[in-house]
Amino acid sequence: MKTNLKLFLAAGLLLGLALALLVSPFASSEPDGLQKVAEDEGFLATAVDHDLADGPLAAYSVDGVDQERVSTGLSGVIGVLVTFGLGLAVFAVVRLLRPVEQRDRQRDPTVT
Amino acid sequence: MHVPDGFFNAATSVGAGVVSAGALAASLRQAARDLTDRLTPMAGLVAAFIFALQMLNFPVASGTSGHLLGGALAAVLVGPWAATLCIAVVLAVQGLLFADGGLSAYGLNVLLIAVVPSFVGWFVFKAVRTALPKRPQTVVVGSAIAALVSVPVAAAVFSLLYRVGGAVDLSFGSVLGAMVGVHVLVGIGEAIITAAVISAVMSTRPDLVLGAADLTPALDLRTPVGAR
Numbered sequence: 001m002k003t004n005l006k007l008f009l010a011a012g013l014l015l016g017l018a019l020a021l022l023v024s025p026f027a028s029s030e031p032d033g034l035q036k037v038a039e040d041e042g043f044l045a046t047a048v049d050h051d052l053a054d055g056p057l058a059a060y061s062v063d064g065v066d067q068e069r070v071s072t073g074l075s076g077v078i079g080v081l082v083t084f085g086l087g088l089a090v091f092a093v094v095r096l097l098r099p100v101e102q103r104d105r106q107r108d109p110t111v112t
Numbered sequence: 113m114h115v116p117d118g119f120f121n122a123a124t125s126v127g128a129g130v131v132s133a134g135a136l137a138a139s140l141r142q143a144a145r146d147l148t149d150r151l152t153p154m155a156g157l158v159a160a161f162i163f164a165l166q167m168l169n170f171p172v173a174s175g176t177s178g179h180l181l182g183g184a185l186a187a188v189l190v191g192p193w194a195a196t197l198c199i200a201v202v203l204a205v206q207g208l209l210f211a212d213g214g215l216s217a218y219g220l221n222v223l224l225i226a227v228v229p230s231f232v233g234w235f236v237f238k239a240v241r242t243a244l245p246k247r248p249q250t251v252v253v254g255s256a257i258a259a260l261v262s263v264p265v266a267a268a269v270f271s272l273l274y275r276v277g278g279a280v281d282l283s284f285g286s287v288l289g290a291m292v293g294v295h296v297l298v299g300i301g302e303a304i305i306t307a308a309v310i311s312a313v314m315s316t317r318p319d320l321v322l323g324a325a326d327l328t329p330a331l332d333l334r335t336p337v338g339a340r
Contacts, residue, residue, distance in 0.1 A: 005150060008317050012157045016164040024167035028177035032169060033294040034113040034270070036176040041287055046279035048118035050211040058211035060167065075210065076167050080160045083205045087159030090201055091152050094194070097144035 013084060020076025024060075025069035113181065113266065113295070114206065115221050117214030124277025129219030135227050136200055142193035146322060154320050155190045159198040161309075162186060163205060170301050178298030181266065183229025184237065184259040185306040188251070188323040189313065192234035199226035220273065228269050229262040236261045237323055251324045252311045259306035263299035267291040 031039065038044035056063040057075050065071040120128075147155060162182035169177040182202070186195030203221050206212040213221045240254035271288040278287075313321055319328045 005153075005317075005320075008320070009153055009157050012161060016157075016161040020164040020167055024164070027167060027179075028169040028171045030169070030171060030175050030177040032113065033172065033176060033178050033267070033291070033298050034115070036294060037287070037290040038119070041280075041282055041290055043119065043278065043280040043282065046118045047116040048214075050117065051215050052208065053211045055209065055211055057209045060210050060212070072167075076164065079167070079205055079210065080164050082209065083163040083202055084156055084160035086205060087156035087198060087201045088153065090159075090197055091143075091147070091155045091194070094140055094143045094147060094155075094197070095152050097141055098147075099145060 013080070016080045016084075017077055020080045021073040024076045025072040113224060113270065114203075114213035115217040115224065115270075117216045119214075119279055120217065120220060120273070121277045121279060122216075124273065125216050125220060127219075127277075128217075128223050128273070132200075132219040132222035132227070135196060136222065139193040139196040139200075143191065143197055145193075146191035147194055150320060151190055151194070151322060155194045155198055158186050158189050158195075159201045162198060163202045165305060166202065166206075172294065172297040172301065176294060178263075178295070178301055180302050180305050181225050181229045181263060183226060183231075183266075184233025184255065184262040184302070185309055187230045187234040188237055188255045188258065188306075188310055189321055191322045192230045195230035195234070196222075196226045199230065224266050224270055224273075228266045232265045233258040233262040234323075241323070246326065248314050248318060248324065248327060251314055251321065251327070252307050255310040255323070256303040256307035260299045260303040263302050264292045264295045267295035 035044065038047070050058070052058060057078060060075045061068070061071040062074045062078070065074060162180065162185065165180040165182060167179070169179045172178045183195055183199055186198045189195070190198065200222050203213055203218065203225060207215055207218055237254045237258035240257050241250060244250040244253065268288060268291065271284060271291045274282070274287050275284040310321065314324065318324050
């Protein structure tokens with residue numbers, strides 16, 4: 001089965017958005033592996049506050065949205081969209097750097 | 113395993129920053145060789161999808177969680193160089209918008225979460241593919257083993273760096289044992305998620321999996337017999 005490329009990308013993005021919006025609010029909020037080790041080994045206290053800890057999306061919650069799960073989900077949606085946009089921008093640069101001998105692949109006839 | 117500000121001394125953070133900058137510059141050039149037109153937008157999707165997956169912390173032991181790092185997953189899909197760029201993009205968004213991962217530790221995080229898992233994942237994946245028959249199923253198996261190995265290796269590299277420039281003078285063995293111990297468990301989750309995603313892409317668009325390029329030969333242009 002060959003799915004149209006644009007359809008595939010759209011489906012992938014939608015799935016990512018759904019995971020961020022609907023599943024991430026129910027993710028474990030226990031400390032992660034590194035935090036736990038830092039706590040056990042006694043160096044967690046050396047962590048200093050993030051420079052942007054007061055940002056509008058800091059710690060995966062949207063300023064002004066008080067319902068915690070909604071706030072987490074919305075922040076995830078924003079993150080997925082921003083990451084997609086920045087990713088496309090970075091890979092547009094990568095495409096410009098493509099070696100000349102591979103330029104013919106730009107007219108790849110299998111692109112659908 | 114996002115490193116916050118303060119865990120490492122300034123020299124180590126700067127050193128990691130310099131090494132990461134070099135790795136990213138090399139990745140830009142090398143990814144250009146790996147990516148075809150089809151894989152270029154795919155790489156943007158890989159970054160966005162891994163951002164979402166990294167939000168999904170799963171419990172690994174009592175009082176501890178873990179989440180996908182995604183380097184091995186990205187490497188199997190778009191190659192290790194583009195994978196490094198994908199994860200570096202995720203880390204930049206996390207650090208700048210979500211206050212996740214210290215800004216002074218960006219270089220450390222690129223090394224530990226982008227470079228090491230992507231390349232370790234890629235080499236393990238290639239090794240497994242070489243050892244097993246050339247079949248689509250082995251792509252899924254290879255990606256799972258690559259993911260499983262990549263996480264504890266990144267944890268071991270953290271321990272090594274901590275020995276070099278950690279804020280507290282701790283026994284290397286003690287940090288290593290604790291880090292690898294918990295990240296072997298995280299690696300099991302990483303392997304399950306990676307295998308599920310690779311399996312889904314292999315069953316819909318195997319041509320979008322760079323690590324399976326040998327199974328989908330380049331388009332063979334043929335002319336009708338006798339036509340010249």
